Amino acid sequence: MAQLRNKQVILKDYVSGFPKESDMNIVDSTITLKLPQGSNDVLLKNLYLSCDPFMRNLMNKPQGPPNPLSYTPQSVIAGFGVSKVLESGDPNYKECDLVWGFSKWEEYSLVPSTQILFKIEHTDVPLSYYTGILGMPGLTAYAGFFELGSPKKGENVFVSAASGAVGQLVGQFAKLTGCYVVGSAGSKDKVNLLKNKFGFDGGFNYKEEPDLNAALKRHFPEGIDIYFENVGGKTLDAVLPNMRVHGRIPACGMISQYNLTQPEGVTNLAHVVYKRIRMEGFNTADFYHLYPKFLDFILPHIREGKIVYVEDIVEGLENGPAALIGLYGGRNVGKQVVVVAHE
Amino acid sequence: MAQLRNKQVILKDYVSGFPKESDMNIVDSTITLKLPQGSNDVLLKNLYLSCDPFMRNLMNKPQGPPNPLSYTPQSVIAGFGVSKVLESGDPNYKECDLVWGFSKWEEYSLVPSTQILFKIEHTDVPLSYYTGILGMPGLTAYAGFFELGSPKKGENVFVSAASGAVGQLVGQFAKLTGCYVVGSAGSKDKVNLLKNKFGFDGGFNYKEEPDLNAALKRHFPEGIDIYFENVGGKTLDAVLPNMRVHGRIPACGMISQYNLTQPEGVTNLAHVVYKRIRMEGFNTADFYHLYPKFLDFILPHIREGKIVYVEDIVEGLENGPAALIGLYGGRNVGKQVVVVAHE
Structure with a gap:
């Protein structure tokens, strides 16, 4: 089975104080685009990654009860994103489904299907919106x-x-x-x-x-x-x-x-x-149960132009660390998104 | 009409920092124990006065929107208390009714009847309890x-x-x-x-x-x-x-x-x-509407000894300032009450 390059963003070590771009590394890993036999996981191609303020807290050395989301030094960082399903061991998802949820900062991710939050049903709006107005921040x-x-x-x-x-x-x-x-x-x-x-x-x-x-x-x-x-x-x-x-x-x-x-x-x-x-x-x-009601409310407003949304989009995973760090100095104008791939 | 001595606690001036006993004066005023003709007010004989932490804030020089309860320099201070009605211009109250509400730190007070919060219906428990467990703190x-x-x-x-x-x-x-x-x-x-x-x-x-x-x-x-x-x-x-x-x-x-x-x-x-x-x-x-429900809950517990209440009672209005100041140094053990008169 052919192996593909899988570019990743790695956290070098726990961070104290203001984070720097150099706290992260871009590395080329490899991945086999095939679900391991019998796996219930989902193989994703990541399209858009979301830069969110809470990610800073995951870089801290854990103190007290561990946060299951906390980053591990020398491992890929994680966050919200929009992805395309390449292969699924969970019957709720199938190839080519578009989804949003908790993914990793890399080109391809193998994640437990529980990390997928929602299947994307409406694609007449920008797909990147599912990291923002139609995702967790919305x-x-x-x-x-x-x-x-x-x-x-x-x-x-x-x-x-x-x-x-x-x-x-x-x-x-x-x-x-x-x-x-x-x-x-x-x-x-x-x-x-x-x-x-x-x-x-x-x-x-x-x-x-x-x-x-x-x-x-x-x-x-x-x-x-x-x-x-x-x-x-x-x-x-x-x-x-x-x-x-x-x-x-x-x-x-x-x-x-x-x-x-x-x-x-x-x-x-x-x-x-x-x-x-x-x-x-x-x-x-604690409010994901409201998501369908939220979509019913917001989609018509978006389509009629009654609610607008400003995104700050950078191209390329290699520009992700700078975009993420930029949040804490307020460099972004609007929702900060990183494009990994357009489709 | 005979005039009676009316001992009062006066705030000398606005207070900044830690309050002192000397911020208050005990003065002998006089009062005629007769409601002015046509008045809707209520003439009260004060029995128990309540020392409450919030009273400190009323001693501040008002800043921003005025608090209608704020004390005025050279005037009698006010607070919660248990009183006996001597004469009432409001048909809801009559002579000898026992009431609790917002009264003044003096022997006799003429107050708008709106300052009375509740008529006291249960007297098989200590009357002072209506400044504490059966009053505002409760x-x-x-x-x-x-x-x-x-x-x-x-x-x-x-x-x-x-x-x-x-x-x-x-x-x-x-x-x-x-x-x-x-x-x-x-x-x-x-x-x-x-x-x-x-x-x-x-x-x-x-x-x-x-x-x-x-x-x-x-x-x-x-x-x-x-x-x-x-x-x-x-x-x-x-x-x-x-x-x-x-x-x-x-x-x-x-x-x-x-x-x-x-x-x-x-x-x-x-x-x-x-x-x-x-x-x-x-x-x-904001919760006075719950008072009847609260009484239904607490009175049986008091009568059965399942809830106890410790009071720190000082005798005499002249000892009121020291008792009140004592709150802020934690001198009181339990609810601080000042007895003005026993009945």
Whole structure:
């Protein structure tokens, strides 16, 4: 049986502090494109790989109870992706099926079929969308905003990392709900996107605001009902005193803290008591049962152009490490995707 | 009409930092024990006054939107209390009714009847209980633990300020629910109370633990499902990494922070995301509709001796300021009550 080159992204060692491109290696491995006899696994050709902030945490040396997803030094890293089934030992999948789920950063992957989350049924939209608006980040925005945020028409919504994979959707969902929505992002161009592309009512560049509290007061003179939390740290600390009574904080991520060996202290938590705030961390894995309902909601909006999605696409697995690292410095504009193969 | 002496506790000025007894004055005012003609108010004889941590916040110079309860310099302070109705302009109350609600720190008070929360119907239990187990703190423990905590049999519960007005009840509710419960308190005697009086499975003196994280790991090798938050700051920071997935943190108060001009920073909030924790501040005022249900639950337990309650009672309004200040240094053992008059 012929062996094929299988380019891979390997984590050299556990990472402490800010990750660097050199923490990863590109290696050429080989693979036989044939399922081992009797295997129930699925052989995938990876098409699009997703760069997601949570991947940073998988690079840490595990402390306490092990995370089953944590990366192992000298092994291929893993993440969400869109793949084509080459061969399946699980009767639920067959050759040429398109799927999305948890795959590996390599050209071809042999994975347990349980790592496939969903078969892709709708292909009149860009396939890369299944790493973003139609994948985990889309469901994240949907579950976090609607299920945890419990938004009501006329409420005031603040989103951090607002032009990112999740944030740009939260803003658009907020507008569809009749909310006032303002986002923060890390460049003038991103702030322009918020207002001109995604329909936010306002936005600010947090890097150019000497006083985040003042920026929030300027945009929310009457306070914030829902803060969709993507960054943590200083932004969260500035938000807390600006929350309204019975405010909600769906805590999707705290990307500003992931690379710090000593996280920043949040001093304004007493406002959680004073304002009766509900702050709730969540993991999209707890909401996969909503995926069909989510698709019914979002597909028509995409087709009618009522919801847009900005992707930052790089070509080639060899450019994956730089793209992934770029997330933590905010280099990406919109959802960061790596193309491994177009089909 | 004869005028009567009306002893009062006056706040001298707004307080910054740790409050002192000398921030308050005891003065002799006078009052005519007759409702003004046409008034809808209620004239009360105050019997028991409640010392509650939140009162510290009312002493602050108001910043931002005013709190209608905030104290005014040179005026009588206010708080929860048990009172006897002397005369009522509201037909819902009549002479000799016993009531509990928001009253003032003085012998006699003329208050709008809306400040009365409930008429006291059950007097086979100590009347002072309506400042504690049968009053706001009791309902606080009930709503916070059962409504926000959603406890399940077998879960692990941690309570801070565990021998206090609310904490001692949370621990007993946890045991009634079949949970494992450990509390922290600020003296050896209080920790003994937890175990010997309230039936906690364990407890520790946070002042004698060099490493709160280690203390929690010792008592909760498998982690914490519910943290009933009364103190904030360092304790909260140590708790967060010890929470289990889908843990709940009803945030009742953060007494350790109330007297700090610069609050402590909480660095471990990313665990809210990692562990999908729900942290929720609450105010008992949102749960008064549960009070009848709460009484149905708790009165039989009190009468059968299945729930006990420890009070720290001082005699005389003139000793009120010291009792109130004592809360913030943890001088009280159990619910701090001030007796103004026995009937």
